[in-house]
Amino acid sequence: MKVKMITLAAGPAGVLLAGQEYNLPEAEAKAFIDGGYAAPVQEKPAPAPEEAAKAPEVVAAEKVLADAQEALKKAGNKQEKAAAGKAVAEAKAAMKALLEKPAQE
Numbered sequence: 001m002k003v004k005m006i007t008l009a010a011g012p013a014g015v016l017l018a019g020q021e022y023n024l025p026e027a028e029a030k031a032f033i034d035g036g037y038a039a040p041v042q043e044k045p046a047p048a049p050e051e052a053a054k055a056p057e058v059v060a061a062e063k064v065l066a067d068a069q070e071a072l073k074k075a076g077n078k079q080e081k082a083a084a085g086k087a088v089a090e091a092k093a094a095m096k097a098l099l100e101k102p103a104q105e
Helices: 026-034 056-074 078-100
Strands: 002-005 009-011 014-016 021-023 038-040
Touching (some): 056 078
Antiparallel strands (some): 002 021, 009 014
16 A cells, blocks of 8 residues: 655554655554654556657647647737747647557557
């Protein structure tokens, strides 16, 4: 069971430092938690397979699109809005092309 130590614990088996996370046998972890010396750590679920497998170019394209959308929000005059709008459209087109491209094996 994974716990985060609240206090320092030391004994014949070793030292557990405050603020650090440790995987301990369940009985030992529960004893530390019940005594107020540790807190349980919630395990995060693994990312969905499609999220974990994003290609670097897709991640980069998502960032470019997000940056272009932010620039469009901040655009002040007509010229800035037009340029930012064009950048958003180009980023969306690039993203669409990447997502439609068959996976390379």
